[in-house]
Amino acid sequence: MTGRRLDGRGDWLDRSRPITFTFDGRSMQGFTGDTVASALLASGEVGGFVSPMAGRPRGVYAASVEEPNAFVEIAEPWFESIRPATMVNLVDGLVARSRAGVGVLPRTAAARSARHTHRHVETLVIGAGRSGRAAATIAEGRVLLVDEQAVVVDPPPNAITLTSTTATGIYDDGYVLCYQRDGAVDVFHHVRAARVILATGAHERPIAFVGNDRPGVMLASAARAYVERYGVLVGDRIVVFSADHAGHEAAEALAGAGAHIVVVDPAVRPGPATERLRAAGIEVRMNARVVATDGDPALTGVAVSAADGQLTTLPADALAVSGGWNPAIQLARGLGIGLRYDEDKTCFVHDGSGPDWLTVVGRAAGHVPSSFPIWVVDDGDDREKYVELQRDQTVADVADAVAGGLSNAEHVKRATYIGTTIDQGRTSGVLTAEVVNRLLGWAPGAQGPTNARPPYTPVPFSALAGPDSGPVLLDPIRVTPIHAWHDAHGAVYENVGQWKRPRYFPRGDEDMDAAVARECRAVRASAGVLDASTLGKIDVRGPDAGVFLDRMYTNRMSNLAVDSIRYGLMLGLDGMVFDDGVAMRIADGHYVVTTTTGGAAGVMDRFEEWLQTEWTDLRVYCTSVTEQWSVVAVGGPRAREVVAAAGTDADLTNDAFPFMTFRGASVAGVPARICRISFTGDLSYELHVSPWHAQHVWDAVMAAGEPVGITPYGTEAMHVLRAEKGFVIVGQETDGTQTPDDLGMSWIVNTGKGDFVGKRSLVRSDTLRDDRKQLVGVMTDDPSTVLVEGTQLIGDATIPEPPAHMLGWVTSSYRSEALGRSIALAVVEAGRRHIGDEIHAVIGRETVPCRVADPVFYDPEGTRRDG
């Protein structure tokens, strides 16, 4: 190929603005409007690229996104790891390097980001060729026209036209992602269109013959495009191997640009296009085929076999190939549309199926030239006839896959990797399917190409993420009003759902175990304070609130006295524990219920679902008030003294203010709801206050508790303290397969009150089985051994051959300061029947002897609850 620039040609060029750029270290020239590929061809470059698998020399093959050979890395003025040279427009200071089909991401490169924007239009037209522009012109309302090329000639005045913009995917209901790449700043347009018109044209198809990958061989439409768009003639002596009308037209255009042309036409009889070429003095050889190419490595000659088998070698510096056309309907195929084989046009066209908002027009709809059915030239060695250039796969490689038993194009794709490349098999897909059909003796079109999915062309993940990148990602971080204090006091956090909760507050060089032990001792011996603001809280109001809660919880809430609190379990319809919390009766027809920290949104959803879909007659309104109430939980035998010292007008004596009641009262001069609830087993006051007052109340409690050594504690100590009491945590002791009875909590199931969610499931044969896994305590024989949570439990000291019968597993495990030893909670088959029995915990290949125990380890009589 000895390409050169033509005077006065090149619709897309601005010759008044020359550009100097660097390719593989060499300074080169071009014009504004050029791509790296067109500028290379204009400079007489032949080849310059190699294939990634076999390292074969390769040259520019196409003029657009179907390019399988010529890839570059852009180093300056921005970084991109790899793009087709046919899709990189020259800009000042461009530094490009050839890449053998594989990009490299250096650690130092800035991630390519993109702005994201939304557009709503009546009509989106994808592709600004003739059909697309015509469709846009007659469309009404807001019209958006996008095209992947940098230049759109004669854009319709009624449309917004975006160039360098690729529709990367069409999704349901006219939702289309359009990726605009214009220099260093990209934009993702999220388009919602009432109507989508696919005018994406067609891709020309190669023919498989010996030596068809040699630099100097290219698609005929590309050779023509280089003349018309960029004013570049790719060779002086060009052989055009054309099975279709468009290839013949390309030959005419190349001849008109000054090249010496010989057309090799596989058809038996000349058609009108052939007659026209001959009339223009262009030599056309009918019933002929290209059977080989010469060159070292760039093309110097083309071997042509005539109808009678006679071989001639034509001198040539370029070989333009046109094997027919493949309508570019990959985008529509992502929606699941069907294909139909068109025998006349030897291609697969849209079968008309698909959503009513999608219209395919022009060449994409199959309005392509008819072509002579030629896929593979029979002459020569199949190992030198390339089907897929980027994967270096030949007709012989496809034959190997078929010989191995594969017959489906999708399977052949997985065996050969054809179509898994940057160009997504645009030149190779249909050809491969036809090679398979031929090998199996099937008719042309018996099976089509492999499916196509978004994105249409490669998209950097960083651009997809756009502004949603960095440590926050898409999930918000929720903190309590006391978070700044926790930060200032060295809290180590635990993520609970979206919340950051202090896990423990280390002092000095304490590790977690030491800090948790100290925090636990403080709560049991004196007083501790916990930020429990993250508890889910739902305000439930209305005349039927009591009835509603009776149906949602396993126990009765309607008869709860005003100013009283009751613990409740909530089940799924399947009878399994879903969440737990307490209900506080504020007034007639007014409750506040608490949920687990992680379960708040799910409980709220469930409440609303039942109210809206089943019990529409109930007059109940639910409002999430999680963030409207902060909670400072003061616990420990000296909690009463601390709250009194913080200042309250509530009578804190046990007779006036008993367990499981609450009082509206002031604390530290601000209004509060003081609740006597305990998750530790010790005397405890939860101070529910406005979030505006939370820090003030926390500070007041810390100051008031100073004489008794009040200790802030985190979730880890809370977990230990509640485990000592055998209190479950939903999601830790439960995994969605535990009934209340499994947890030893039948006492909270009121079967006499009428129906509630999950009730019927509690008497299914499966939930009544007596060998279900039940919550128990587990004590290691060696009190210093702390089992790992999740440890499996078996009956024998020796691990049997698999499959071993697993009796259950450890759900919680800690070292208990109060008991001076390790404790664990576990679910064990028929566990309550086996309290006191030996059981063995599996640790690697060893077992550790343990005893099944009652899950309440500490103060089973409940003597500490009232201080």
Add this chain to the structure above:
Amino acid sequence: MLLIRCPWCGQRDEVEFTYGGQAHLAYPEDPAALSDAEWAEFLFMRDNPKGEWAERWMHAAGCRRWFNAIRDTATYRMIATYRMSEEPPG
């Protein structure tokens, strides 16, 4: 991404909604009167047709109302949406 017409708020992107499975499955009047098999049928068994079927959605990031929809499971086309209090169209 589906475009879903909330009967209260109009057409919105699918991301604003949560899915609620098959529609028009009434909670039994008296679950205790059902046999295990009947209860299991209600609890676990759902239709899975190719083509049109009725399903529930909730406009979670909008009005938070539940509503029903007729959708084609093969084409994903949303044929109709209607309020809980309304009969299915057609």
